Amino acid sequence: MSPADEPAEAASASDDDAADGPVRRAERLLRWYPRPWRDRYGAEFTELLVSDISERPQSLRRSLDVARGGVQARLADAGLAGFPLPVATVGGVGTPAEQARQRQVSASLGAFSAALGAFLVFAAALWSQVLINWQWFAKLNPGLPATSTVRRLDQAPGGDAFFAVFSTDAMLVLLFLAVLAAMPVLAALVGRIARGRQPGLTGPAIVLVAALAVLFTGGRHFENNWVGTGGHHALVPSGLAAFIWALTLFVSSWWAHPALFATLPGAEQAWMALSPVILAVAVGSSTVLVRRVRLSPRVAAFEACLGLLGCVTMAAFVGCYGVWITAKVRLEPGLPLGLTVGATQATIIALLILALAVAAQAARMAARAVRRARA
Amino acid sequence: MAKRDASERADGSALAGFGRYAGPATLILSSLADGPKHGYALTKDVESFAGVRLAPGTLYEALARLESQGMIEALAAEDRRRPYRLTTAGATALKAHLAAQARVTEVGLRRLGANWSTLKWGTA
Numbered sequence: 001m002s003p004a005d006e007p008a009e010a011a012s013a014s015d016d017d018a019a020d021g022p023v024r025r026a027e028r029l030l031r032w033y034p035r036p037w038r039d040r041y042g043a044e045f046t047e048l049l050v051s052d053i054s055e056r057p058q059s060l061r062r063s064l065d066v067a068r069g070g071v072q073a074r075l076a077d078a079g080l081a082g083f084p085l086p087v088a089t090v091g092g093v094g095t096p097a098e099q100a101r102q103r104q105v106s107a108s109l110g111a112f113s114a115a116l117g118a119f120l121v122f123a124a125a126l127w128s129q130v131l132i133n134w135q136w137f138a139k140l141n142p143g144l145p146a147t148s149t150v151r152r153l154d155q156a157p158g159g160d161a162f163f164a165v166f167s168t169d170a171m172l173v174l175l176f177l178a179v180l181a182a183m184p185v186l187a188a189l190v191g192r193i194a195r196g197r198q199p200g201l202t203g204p205a206i207v208l209v210a211a212l213a214v215l216f217t218g219g220r221h222f223e224n225n226w227v228g229t230g231g232h233h234a235l236v237p238s239g240l241a242a243f244i245w246a247l248t249l250f251v252s253s254w255w256a257h258p259a260l261f262a263t264l265p266g267a268e269q270a271w272m273a274l275s276p277v278i279l280a281v282a283v284g285s286s287t288v289l290v291r292r293v294r295l296s297p298r299v300a301a302f303e304a305c306l307g308l309l310g311c312v313t314m315a316a317f318v319g320c321y322g323v324w325i326t327a328k329v330r331l332e333p334g335l336p337l338g339l340t341v342g343a344t345q346a347t348i349i350a351l352l353i354l355a356l357a358v359a360a361q362a363a364r365m366a367a368r369a370v371r372r373a374r375a
Numbered sequence: 376m377a378k379r380d381a382s383e384r385a386d387g388s389a390l391a392g393f394g395r396y397a398g399p400a401t402l403i404l405s406s407l408a409d410g411p412k413h414g415y416a417l418t419k420d421v422e423s424f425a426g427v428r429l430a431p432g433t434l435y436e437a438l439a440r441l442e443s444q445g446m447i448e449a450l451a452a453e454d455r456r457r458p459y460r461l462t463t464a465g466a467t468a469l470k471a472h473l474a475a476q477a478r479v480t481e482v483g484l485r486r487l488g489a490n491w492s493t494l495k496w497g498t499a
Contacts, residue, residue: 041435043455048414048431062430069432073439082436083443100443 022053029063032070034077040085079107079291080361101373105300108366110291112307113181115359117283119314120174122351125248126321127167128241167324170317174310181306184299185290192293204288211282215247215275222246222271250276251348301370307363314356321349389444390472399429399437401476404446404461404469411450411460414438441465 026049030042052062076082085100192198193205226242250272255261261269295303325345393400406412406420414434422428429437438459441447446465450458461469 037439041439044414044452044457045431045435047455048418048434051415052418052431062432065430065432067432069436072436083440085439085443 022050022057025053026050029066032067033073034070036077036085037073077107079104079109079111079365080358081365098373101369102294102300104369105304105366105373106291106293106295108362108369109295109300109303109307110287112310112359112362112366113290114283114287115355115362116174116178116310116314117279117286119352119355119359120178121248121279121283122251122348122355123167123171123174123314123317124244125251126345126348126352127171128245128248129252131241166320167317170313170320173313174317177306177310177313181303181310184302185293185295188295188299189289189293198292198294200292201289204285204292208282208285208289211278211285214278215282218271218275218278219243219246222249222268225268246271247275247279297370297373300366300373304363304366304370307359307366311356311360311363314352314359318349318352318356321352325349390446390468393437393440396433396437396440397472399433400441400446401469401472402427402429403434403437403441404465405473407447407459407461408466408469411458413453413456413458415456417459 023046026046029049030038030046033042033045049066052059056062072082076085083100083104085103189201189205193201220243223239223242223246226238226245249268252272255272264272390397390400390404402421402425403417406417406424409420412420414431418429418431418434438447442449442459444464446462446468447459448462450460
């Protein structure tokens with residue numbers, strides 16, 4: 001290469017850099033979108049972005065528009081908004097538009113199952129913790145005067161008794177609906193795995209079974225430390241209450257009190273750290289399975305209907321909890337340990353409301369997609 | 376006639392059901408009524424006849440919705456650009472939607488014209 005060639009090469013390299021700049025920026029913007037969307041529209045969308053960036057190098061409006069579109073596409077991919085991608089899947093039945101509607105039903109039901117799983121975990125934790133507090137307070141203070149907080153709340157509508165009975169009913173209804181919804185999905189899952197018709201199910205199914213086995217074993221072991229003795233066992237079998245308490249032990253104000261937390265046995269501390277991960281794995285793998293297993297239109301409609309019923313029950317639980325906590329604060333602002341509205345309970349309320357909002361949106365989208373698929 | 380009106384209302388509401396994307400969807404379908412176009416050509420064409428520049432995210436959100444509803448279809452990609460064309464369902468929906476818009480426009484203009492000389496409106 002002669003020295004005379006160097007400027008030409010440098011200019012060429014500079015041109016390449018200039019051309020790469022918009023491409024790199026376009027590719028960065030493309031990351032806002034989920035993978036299925038990028039697989040379908042990525043190449044052409046990048047071309048459009050490159051042209052747009054070349055014309056208008058700086059545009060905040062474009063960046064915000066792409067970000068908003070990407071979030072919208074991610075919500076659509078999660079079955080929580082918008083329209084499904086009009087692409088055919090390998091082994092899918094029907095036209096691409098029909099397959100897209102089926103995918104939206106699956107995605108929305110998957111999102112609902114994830115929200116329901118999260119709601120059940122936190123609601124169960126709240127329910128078992130409050131039940132323990134209530135029972136212990138009653139047991140440790142047998143001689144309390146009739147005007148004491150617990151006695152007074154026991155007798156008052158909107159007090160502990162109301163919350164304990166109503167929340168237990170709501171939890172049992174939710175569990176019943178969850179089991180009812182799981183049965184046809186389980187049947188479809190087993191059938192498809194046994195016939196080997198649909199790949200991508202066996203792995204998540206094994207993970208789910210393993211996670212449930214660990215949760216069952218751990219829950220049975222740590223329920224022996226159940227502190228909810230005495231009180232109102234008639235509401236729910238104490239063994240079941242102890243098991244649920246052990247499963248949700250990690251949702252505890254002990255985390256916020258290092259001195260108290262340090263006094264717990266090492267195994268219990270380890271379980272408090274491990275169980276949320278296992279619960280997340282169980283909820284995650286069941287969500288993947290619900291999204292992947294192809295349900296018949298009739299089963300999908302049944303699931304969507306149960307989803308709407310589940311939302312009503314969840315709303316009743318949250319409403320009941322709101323009534324209870326309001327009554328507590330109103331009757332006695334400075335309640336003993338565990339009965340105050342602390343950061344843990346406030347966080348749980350926020351999480352319950354968030355899970356309810358996601359579940360309601362997912363159920364609504366599933367019902368809409370089912371109606372469209374029927375039409 | 377009544378049957379035809381009902382059919383047009385149904386088709387028009389299909390496009391109106393796009394919510395905030397009804398406007399971009401109408402512009403895209405109007406552009407494709409002239410023949411297949413890819414994303415960049417659509418942007419330029421809409422800008423030329425409507426004076427609106429569709430941002431990339433909005434354009435592709437509307438394209439995806441139109442495609443999932445079967446109102447447009449993708450053709451084979453040319454290089455990295457993929458043209459789209461109007462389907463019969465899309466043409467029917469566009470015609471009904473524009474006819475509904477035209478009726479609104481006609482009524483609005485007629486009423487404005489009838490009252491223009493009397494200036495019945497406030498000055499604020």
